[in-house]
Amino acid sequence: MSLFDEQENEIALPAPLAVRMRPQTLAEFVGQADLIAPGRFLRRMVDADTVPSMILFGPPGTGKTTLAHIIARATDAQFEQLNAVSAGVADIRKIIDAAQKRLRLLRQRTILFIDEIHRFSKSQQDVLLPFVENGTVTLIGATTENPYFEVNSPLLSRARVFRLLPLDRDEVVAIMEAALADGERGLGQMGLVCAPAVLAAIADVTSGDARVALNLLEQAAAMLPSDGPREITLDLLKSIAGERVLGYDKKGDTHYDVASAFIKSMRGSDPDAALHYLARMLEAGEDVKFIARRIVICAAEDVGNADPQALVVATAAMHAVQFIGLPEARIPLAQAVVYIAAAPKSNAAYLGINQAMADVREKGAGRVPVHLRDASYKGAKQWGYGKDYKYPHSFPGAYVPQQYLPDELTGAVYYRPTDRGFEAEIGRRLRERGPKGTETKE
Numbered sequence: 001m002s003l004f005d006e007q008e009n010e011i012a013l014p015a016p017l018a019v020r021m022r023p024q025t026l027a028e029f030v031g032q033a034d035l036i037a038p039g040r041f042l043r044r045m046v047d048a049d050t051v052p053s054m055i056l057f058g059p060p061g062t063g064k065t066t067l068a069h070i071i072a073r074a075t076d077a078q079f080e081q082l083n084a085v086s087a088g089v090a091d092i093r094k095i096i097d098a099a100q101k102r103l104r105l106l107r108q109r110t111i112l113f114i115d116e117i118h119r120f121s122k123s124q125q126d127v128l129l130p131f132v133e134n135g136t137v138t139l140i141g142a143t144t145e146n147p148y149f150e151v152n153s154p155l156l157s158r159a160r161v162f163r164l165l166p167l168d169r170d171e172v173v174a175i176m177e178a179a180l181a182d183g184e185r186g187l188g189q190m191g192l193v194c195a196p197a198v199l200a201a202i203a204d205v206t207s208g209d210a211r212v213a214l215n216l217l218e219q220a221a222a223m224l225p226s227d228g229p230r231e232i233t234l235d236l237l238k239s240i241a242g243e244r245v246l247g248y249d250k251k252g253d254t255h256y257d258v259a260s261a262f263i264k265s266m267r268g269s270d271p272d273a274a275l276h277y278l279a280r281m282l283e284a285g286e287d288v289k290f291i292a293r294r295i296v297i298c299a300a301e302d303v304g305n306a307d308p309q310a311l312v313v314a315t316a317a318m319h320a321v322q323f324i325g326l327p328e329a330r331i332p333l334a335q336a337v338v339y340i341a342a343a344p345k346s347n348a349a350y351l352g353i354n355q356a357m358a359d360v361r362e363k364g365a366g367r368v369p370v371h372l373r374d375a376s377y378k379g380a381k382q383w384g385y386g387k388d389y390k391y392p393h394s395f396p397g398a399y400v401p402q403q404y405l406p407d408e409l410t411g412a413v414y415y416r417p418t419d420r421g422f423e424a425e426i427g428r429r430l431r432e433r434g435p436k437g438t439e440t441k442e
Contacts, residue, residue: 366406
């Protein structure tokens with residue numbers, strides 16, 4: 001059974017309005033003009049059936065899956081689809097094996113669409129990597145998470161990233177108007193009346209998510225009496241929506257902007273603002289694991305050794321969230337957020353590892369000093385490995401100056417403790433030890 005057979009069977013059932021109204025061609029697609037308008041790169045690639053591997057990333061309801069389905073209809077390649085939530089390595093290997101045979105015997109390409117690709121583990125992404133690299137499959141991944149954080153760098157480097165933006169009010173209204181007018185796939189046969197102000201209210205309350213807007217429109221239509229007026233009113237809409245469907249901002253700021261403000265509020269030591277953005281994410285249904293990960297990162301990056309306990313609190317909150325779930329998970333999250341926001345701040349460790357990695361990339365790793373090399377195996381001593389190594393515990397204070405960095409990096413300083421919080425004590429300890437040894441052992 002092909003993808004299209006499955007889709008036709010789904011649509012033959014009482015499928016949701018959002019599924020029935022899914023655009024079949026780029027001409028029907030609303031929004032994302034920067035990507036698919038005539039002459040744009042992605043549009044040219046689809047028209048020429050030469051789509052590259054790509055990651056489509058953006059908030060829900062912006063058309064990521066729809067674009068993948070449109071490409072499926074436009075291409076001569078075999079189209080395969082996986083959902084990262086339910087698929088495993090065995091599913092990937094099965095598709096890869098079939099793709100290799102298809103390419104060898106029929107010279108036909110395979111496009112593999114993976115929804116929610118950010119949920120694939122590193123090992124699952126690593127299985128894909130060589131086959132994306134050698135062209136066995138063309139990958140189309142869809143994700144609501146920033147791929148630069150959630151997709152492995154090697155895989156990401158072999159795909160183009162296309163960012164889909166939330167639809168604006170006019171675009172969502174246009175989608176709903178098309179659904180109201182379409183007598184075949186939409187609600188056109190119901191003779192519904194819906195004032196522009198009501199459509200605008202639905203667009204506002206759903207914050208650029210076309211799927212949610214169509215679902216709300218369909219629910220409102222279903223609530224109308226069969227023998228009464230066929231008008232969707234604001235009062236009807238309010239009775240269905242109940243509490244306002246909270247988006248991150250109806251004016252257009254996104255999931256990513258609120259997450260950024262959340263982190264910057266903790267970094268800026270404003271617990272009230274940090275709690276505000278935490279509340280917005282929780283009310284909007286954000287994945288609490290996503291929130292917990294950001295708190296842990298902030299504790300390490302922005303508090304660091306100024307208060308090492310911050311990372312302990314953040315990690316404990318992350319585990320508590322997984323253990324107890326919502327709604328109670330909001331409490332340890334709030335506790336960790338307040339602790340981190342109120343803690344003294346230092347990014348010295350963060351800056352230190354970044355500079356150390358930059359030196360490794362740009363200056364080379366250098367050779368490990370001979371006296372630090374592994375001398376535990378037979379034959380190592382004849383090469384001088386471990387000779388003249390000074391065992392710190394044999395010296396007062398369990399410290400003795402000696403060279404630890406490779407010769408090429410001798411004297412490099414990566415960690416520069418601040419005078420804030422506990423890091424002031426760390427700095428005092430390091431100063432008391434005096435200059436590091438720089439004598440060469442080779």
